[in-house]
Amino acid sequence: MQWRGSRLSTNVDDRRRLGIPGGFKGLGAVGLVVALAVFWLTGDPGALVGALGNGGRSVSADTSEPSATEEELANFLRSVLASTEDVWTEQLPRYGAEYRDPTLVLFRGAVDSACGMAESAVGPFYCPGDEQLYLDLGFFDELESSLGAPGDFAQAYVVAHEVGHHVQRLIGVEEKVRAAQQRVGEPEANELSVRMELQADFLAGVWAHHANRAGNVLEAGDVEEALNAAAKIGDDNLQRRSQGRVVPESFTHGTSAQRVRWFKKGLETGDLEQGDTFAARDL
Numbered sequence: 001m002q003w004r005g006s007r008l009s010t011n012v013d014d015r016r017r018l019g020i021p022g023g024f025k026g027l028g029a030v031g032l033v034v035a036l037a038v039f040w041l042t043g044d045p046g047a048l049v050g051a052l053g054n055g056g057r058s059v060s061a062d063t064s065e066p067s068a069t070e071e072e073l074a075n076f077l078r079s080v081l082a083s084t085e086d087v088w089t090e091q092l093p094r095y096g097a098e099y100r101d102p103t104l105v106l107f108r109g110a111v112d113s114a115c116g117m118a119e120s121a122v123g124p125f126y127c128p129g130d131e132q133l134y135l136d137l138g139f140f141d142e143l144e145s146s147l148g149a150p151g152d153f154a155q156a157y158v159v160a161h162e163v164g165h166h167v168q169r170l171i172g173v174e175e176k177v178r179a180a181q182q183r184v185g186e187p188e189a190n191e192l193s194v195r196m197e198l199q200a201d202f203l204a205g206v207w208a209h210h211a212n213r214a215g216n217v218l219e220a221g222d223v224e225e226a227l228n229a230a231a232k233i234g235d236d237n238l239q240r241r242s243q244g245r246v247v248p249e250s251f252t253h254g255t256s257a258q259r260v261r262w263f264k265k266g267l268e269t270g271d272l273e274q275g276d277t278f279a280a281r282d283l
């Protein structure tokens with residue numbers, strides 16, 4: 001994907017290094033304890049100030065500094081997010097809705113959201129309660145190495161899919177589906193979930209269509225990367241990998257073939273009207 005030189009979104013809440021209060025960064029817990037002990041024993045504020053200022057740096061190196069590769073990834077995600085902002089701000093009014101930029105929360109390990117405490121094991125998700133997208137950067141390692149879906153456009157597809165859920169909230173689909181799910185049994189609720197997920201895949205395709213029109217962002221092999229990722233995270237493929245068999249009634253995201261089909265439909269048409277997965281008889 002061609003993204004260098006393009007706008008980087010500022011709607012990113014980077015929580016990768018949370019837990020290290022800014023003032024103590026570089027000092028380390030040991031250095032702080034030593035400085036406090038010296039201050040307590042001698043009453044010399046200089047010991048504390050000195051340690052907090054620069055003396056602490058040698059005590060304990062800040063190992064949480066992200067690598068250059070990870071910074072590159074974070075910037076790439078900012079550019080994808082910016083592109084989704086541009087596309088949806090332009091597109092949604094055509095369908096009678098206004099776009100509000102969501103915030104992308106980057107984390108590693110675990111994170112707290114309005115939807116509860118989440119661990120990386122849940123994968124990327126959108127929380128309607130706070131309108132934020134949550135993305136564990138470690139998920140991309142998994143996507144590439146264990147799920148076999150490498151490539152920057154595979155990553156862009158993941159972000160665009162979560163943004164798709166935000167669009168579903170803005171156009172009122174999410175609220176209707178949640179309400180309907182309260183009234184039905186589990187198989188029907190799962191079926192509604194599948195249709196909602198496939199629509200998010202479709203919306204990811206719609207984004208790719210317009211982003212490419214606006215700036216020629218697609219490079220050779222990009223579409224294949226996204227389609228491959230859509231196929232690799234289909235419920236049938238994930239179930240086959242994890243439990244060795246496929247149980248269609250328990251699907252919540254759709255099969256690999258369905259996910260590929262709806263992403264492609266969005267990519268080819270770029271038209272929101274073509275994405276009514278709820279009315280579609282044949283998914």
Ligand SMILES: [Zn+2]
Nearest residue numbers: 161165197200
């Ligand atoms: Zn989803």
